[in-house]
Amino acid sequence: MTEKIDVSLLTGRSLDQAVGLEIGKMSKEYFNSVSCIELNKTDVEALRLEKDVPVEVSTNHGRVVLSWRISEGLSPGSAFVAYGPWANQILGSETNCTGTPQYKGVKAIVKPARDEHVLTITELVKALKETS
Amino acid sequence: MVIHTDVICPFCGSLCDDIEVNVESNKIVGIKNGCVISRSKFMNYDVERITYPTVDGKRVRYGEAVDAAAKTLAEAKRPIIYGLSKTENDAIRKAVYLTELIGGAVDNTTSVCHGSSILAMQHVGSATTTLGEVKNRADVIIFWGANPIEAHPRHLIRYSGMPKGMYNPNGRKDRYIVVVDVRETKSAKIADQFIRIQPNTDFEVLQALRAAVRGEAIQGDVIGGVSVSVIRALAEKMKGARVGCLFYGLGLNQSEGKHMNIDAMYSLVSEMNLHTKFAVNPMRGCYNVTGANMVTAWQTGYPFAVDMSRGYPRYNPGEYTAVDMLARKEADAALVMGSDPAATFPIDAVRHLAKIPVITLERKMTPTAMLSKIVIPVATSGIECDGTAYRMDVVPLKLRKVVDPPEGVYPDARVLEDIIERVKVLKEGSE
Numbered sequence: 001m002t003e004k005i006d007v008s009l010l011t012g013r014s015l016d017q018a019v020g021l022e023i024g025k026m027s028k029e030y031f032n033s034v035s036c037i038e039l040n041k042t043d044v045e046a047l048r049l050e051k052d053v054p055v056e057v058s059t060n061h062g063r064v065v066l067s068w069r070i071s072e073g074l075s076p077g078s079a080f081v082a083y084g085p086w087a088n089q090i091l092g093s094e095t096n097c098t099g100t101p102q103y104k105g106v107k108a109i110v111k112p113a114r115d116e117h118v119l120t121i122t123e124l125v126k127a128l129k130e131t132s
Numbered sequence: 133m134v135i136h137t138d139v140i141c142p143f144c145g146s147l148c149d150d151i152e153v154n155v156e157s158n159k160i161v162g163i164k165n166g167c168v169i170s171r172s173k174f175m176n177y178d179v180e181r182i183t184y185p186t187v188d189g190k191r192v193r194y195g196e197a198v199d200a201a202a203k204t205l206a207e208a209k210r211p212i213i214y215g216l217s218k219t220e221n222d223a224i225r226k227a228v229y230l231t232e233l234i235g236g237a238v239d240n241t242t243s244v245c246h247g248s249s250i251l252a253m254q255h256v257g258s259a260t261t262t263l264g265e266v267k268n269r270a271d272v273i274i275f276w277g278a279n280p281i282e283a284h285p286r287h288l289i290r291y292s293g294m295p296k297g298m299y300n301p302n303g304r305k306d307r308y309i310v311v312v313d314v315r316e317t318k319s320a321k322i323a324d325q326f327i328r329i330q331p332n333t334d335f336e337v338l339q340a341l342r343a344a345v346r347g348e349a350i351q352g353d354v355i356g357g358v359s360v361s362v363i364r365a366l367a368e369k370m371k372g373a374r375v376g377c378l379f380y381g382l383g384l385n386q387s388e389g390k391h392m393n394i395d396a397m398y399s400l401v402s403e404m405n406l407h408t409k410f411a412v413n414p415m416r417g418c419y420n421v422t423g424a425n426m427v428t429a430w431q432t433g434y435p436f437a438v439d440m441s442r443g444y445p446r447y448n449p450g451e452y453t454a455v456d457m458l459a460r461k462e463a464d465a466a467l468v469m470g471s472d473p474a475a476t477f478p479i480d481a482v483r484h485l486a487k488i489p490v491i492t493l494e495r496k497m498t499p500t501a502m503l504s505k506i507v508i509p510v511a512t513s514g515i516e517c518d519g520t521a522y523r524m525d526v527v528p529l530k531l532r533k534v535v536d537p538p539e540g541v542y543p544d545a546r547v548l549e550d551i552i553e554r555v556k557v558l559k560e561g562s563e
Contacts, residue, residue: 011386012382013282013382014282015282015285018144018283019169019172022143023179025475025499026497061480073316073318074315074316075315078314083476084476085475088476089479091478093455093456093481096450097449097451098453099449100385101455104382104383105314105332105387121499125474125502125503128482129503
């Protein structure tokens with residue numbers, strides 16, 4: 001068993017995210033689509049993740065708690081989160097003079113987050129206001 | 133029941149123009165031909181709507197919200213207007229004019245999606261084409277860092293994969309489709325060939341492909357996780373195309389290398405035209421982000437990242453782009469429309485957005501609206517008001533109005549016009 005794994009974090013569009021945001025960003029569908037990290041099965045087994053235990057994903061820019069699921073399309077060491085306010089908690093704003101932050105290929109660490117829960121959008125915005 | 137045919141879907145840059153919308157008593161009751169996202173947009177257009185304006189969370193009359201918005205913008209020293217990609221061209225034109233009036237900066241969502249594409253186009257030039265030409269002529273299609281099945285679900289069906297065209301009478305059978313990506317996406321699964329590359333190696337793989345097209349030596353056996361023999365075979369496949377098209381997505385813009393990845397891709401396609409006809413097109417996400425570039429360029433000469441604080445337009449991505457202006461804590465007020473930066477920007481930039489007065493023109497509650505001082509509800513362009521939008525291949529199409537907006541809710545262009553009139557009065561009064 002491994003306590004944590006290093007991953008290359010990819011964020012991007014997904015069909016469920018697009019469907020969810022058109023219902024509304026307060027909707028359950030949107031929440032489910034953007035607050036979940038996709039991991040390779042090998043990495044899930046190495047971390048011995050339990051079904052209802054979320055994961056903490058951290059980078060140099062912050063940490064966020066997400067639910068998880070297995071994706072067959074990812075290589076071991078790669079992880080995917082759909083674009084949204086959850087992924088943005090751990091992305092940096094450096095744009096290298098292009099205007100575009102790095103949303104893909106970001107070094108991140110994933111580990112189980114027992115006794116924690118995935119924040120709702122209201123909780124995320126509240127936390128944001130408190131730390132701004 | 134009224135059946136509206138050939139309605140444009142205002143979701144992604146494909147702007148599918150064959151949607152059938154059924155309306156009964158000013159309510160959409162069904163659609164045909166749309167993808168699952170299109171269906172969600174049309175069938176949920178009236179769900180979770182903001183129906184009245186607010187200032188500091190309190191319900192106000194429309195005129196009070198417009199006054200408060202105008203006062204906020206007129207008094208700001210470094211305001212920014214941001215978004216513009218999920219609205220129609222006339223509203224974008226007015227947003228640019230408002231920026232000029234208040235001496236602010238104007239930026240659109242390009243800066244966090246295909247901004248690097250524009251930098252590369254400006255460096256290299258662009259061998260481009262329309263989706264109609266792709267449908268009729270292209271027999272080699274490459275998707276690089278793009279996942280059309282999830283982001284542009286009918287692109288393959290209408291233009292690039294399945295349709296029968298003038299020189300592709302057998303549809304899918306006449307096209308060879310390659311997907312290059314770091315993930316085996318749903319699009320990769322339907323391709324004739326999937327090439328998996330390692331994250332952040334697009335530049336290296338593209339440069340190796342350029343060398344292969346030129347017949348030059350490539351050092352090493354594996355580049356970015358791809359065998360050189362696979363790269364050479366792809367080069368030959370591309371050179372053997374009757375007409376080829378390379379569609380690319382944000383896998384290139386948002387990884388390490390950014391504009392240099394796309395610089396390499398545009399250079400590759402330029403060189404491909406020594407051998408055959410080849411084009412390159414970005415897969416634009418928001419339905420009118422191309423319009424945001426076009427209209428901002430008509431008005432200022434530049435497609436995004438424009439500063440008007442000196443009374444004339446200046447262009448500098450990295451300086452006048454929204455993420456940078458917020459992360460540097462430079463902007464002291466913002467007007468957001470046709471976007472949700474609190475859901476799409478990195479946390480540092482959003483923290484500053486939460487500190488400054490923000491005016492949001494929005495249809496539904498979003499994280500940006502939740503952080504905003506002033507929220508003004510607007511009509512859904514392409515459903516509740518008409519206008520023009522640019523498809524991803526820069527073809528302008530007419531959006532349709534199929535239902536009326538809720539009472540007291542106006543199109544973006546009307547709200548901006550009202551703010552502009554109030555700003556003019558405030559500016560004249562202070563002179």
